[in-house]
Amino acid sequence: MSARRGGGSYRERRVENILDCPYNCDGQMSLKVLARAPGGSIFRCTKKRDHTKSSRTYSFFDKSNLMLQDIMVFIKSYLEKSSLAQCARFSGMAYGTTAVNWASFTRELFKEYFYTNLRYRKMQGVVEIDESLFGRRVKFHRGNPNCGLKIWIFGMVERDSNTLVMYPVSDRTEDTLLPIIERHVEKGSTIYSDGWSAYCKLNDAGYDHFTVLHKYSFKKTYINTKSQEVVEVLTNRIEGAWKHAKDHFRRLVGTKLSQFEGHLTEIMWRSAERGNIYEAFFNLLRSVYPLDSPPHYTYPTPLFNTWEGIPESQSKIDDWEIRPENTDAESEAESQIETTSAELFSGLVEEDSSAIMPNRELSSSELQERQLSTLDKVLQEMLEGSGSEDEGDTTLTELTVP
Ligand SMILES: [Zn+2]
Numbered sequence: 001m002s003a004r005r006g007g008g009s010y011r012e013r014r015v016e017n018i019l020d021c022p023y024n025c026d027g028q029m030s031l032k033v034l035a036r037a038p039g040g041s042i043f044r045c046t047k048k049r050d051h052t053k054s055s056r057t058y059s060f061f062d063k064s065n066l067m068l069q070d071i072m073v074f075i076k077s078y079l080e081k082s083s084l085a086q087c088a089r090f091s092g093m094a095y096g097t098t099a100v101n102w103a104s105f106t107r108e109l110f111k112e113y114f115y116t117n118l119r120y121r122k123m124q125g126v127v128e129i130d131e132s133l134f135g136r137r138v139k140f141h142r143g144n145p146n147c148g149l150k151i152w153i154f155g156m157v158e159r160d161s162n163t164l165v166m167y168p169v170s171d172r173t174e175d176t177l178l179p180i181i182e183r184h185v186e187k188g189s190t191i192y193s194d195g196w197s198a199y200c201k202l203n204d205a206g207y208d209h210f211t212v213l214h215k216y217s218f219k220k221t222y223i224n225t226k227s228q229e230v231v232e233v234l235t236n237r238i239e240g241a242w243k244h245a246k247d248h249f250r251r252l253v254g255t256k257l258s259q260f261e262g263h264l265t266e267i268m269w270r271s272a273e274r275g276n277i278y279e280a281f282f283n284l285l286r287s288v289y290p291l292d293s294p295p296h297y298t299y300p301t302p303l304f305n306t307w308e309g310i311p312e313s314q315s316k317i318d319d320w321e322i323r324p325e326n327t328d329a330e331s332e333a334e335s336q337i338e339t340t341s342a343e344l345f346s347g348l349v350e351e352d353s354s355a356i357m358p359n360r361e362l363s364s365s366e367l368q369e370r371q372l373s374t375l376d377k378v379l380q381e382m383l384e385g386s387g388s389e390d391e392g393d394t395t396l397t398e399l400t401v402p
Pocket of ligand 1: 021022025026045
């Protein structure tokens with residue numbers, strides 16, 4: 001195999017990663033097929049066969065006993081926006097904790113993406129800004145002191161790229177919003193917004209600021225209060241972005257509040273990464289997991305410095321649901337869920353995974369219970385290559401990520 005250090009696929013980089021044997025035998029380790037090993041391969045010493053090391057060391061799959069193809073099916077389903085229950089079913093994962101943990105674990109990548117790639121993303125040209133309220137439907141939770149908790153989300157969309165950046169904010173004051181705008185929008189850019197008072201100094205701050213004058217079904221008229229210039233805009237990107245965000249949270253049915261930042265960053269990652277989403281995901285994975293050292297997670301908690309995060313007491317609420325607040329009448333009916341009890345959703349509510357390692361190992365009984373889907377079998381055949389069933393050492397040559 002030709003050496004292409006620093007380049008090549010995720011797989012190739014790992015194969016090139018010949019390890020010095022840690023057992024002081026002066027041998028070297030290389031990756032060998034071992035079907036019974038988690039992930040189907042191990043590092044094995046060239047001098048002594050019993051010198052071995054997990055092939056998953058430092059990888060995204062470290063400490064997981066799940067088969068790699070199951071995790072791949074899970075990731076593929078997740079990226080394709082399957083529900084968590086579907087992701088679990090397709091991949092054969094246990095729904096209760098394993099799938100929840102893997103979903104949470106996957107979203108850590110999106111948080112890191114925000115922190116390293118979007119946190120200082122400068123938008124140019126025309127930028128639409130808006131606020132939206134995400135919260136809980138209160139009507140069935142009378143008496144719960146937390147039922148009125150709402151989260152304001154401030155969002156910006158760069159029209160040229162459709163890139164969306166959102167922040168949960170503790171309030172909507174100018175002191176809170178203006179620094180975010182100045183961080184993300186290049187001076188001299190054009191900003192479209194509603195008439196919220198916090199935006200009234202944007203012209204003075206160096207922007208061409210337009211405020212909504214009239215709104216029709218497919219068209220908005222904006223006016224620049226300083227220059228009196230009037231523009232008409234046929235499509236509205238920020239409302240499209242809110243729709244994506246609302247759809248995202250609606251699809252979850254219910255989610256733990258502690259997962260909120262992860263979901264928010266996932267929406268942003270999806271808006272920023274166009275084209276091949278699998279390629280984008282594995283590029284992200286590779287940037288966080290260099291494989292020759294532990295993963296590079298650098299994001300703080302809370303991730304956003306514009307809010308307090310989720311108080312511990314509130315993150316423990318079992319049936320907390322995050323729902324977009326409908327500020328526009330047309331989507332009100334559509335998002336109204338006429339179910340009278342959160343209990344109905346309780347089986348679908350993501351559990352708080354903070355107390356459990358994301359890569360929890362399956363017990364042997366769980367392993368036995370797990371059933372391969374058709375896709376699993378195809379993937380397994382791909383992994384095993386030319387149908388070889390023996391567990392002898394064979395240098396791996398190919399692994400295609402679906
Ligand atoms: Zn050795």
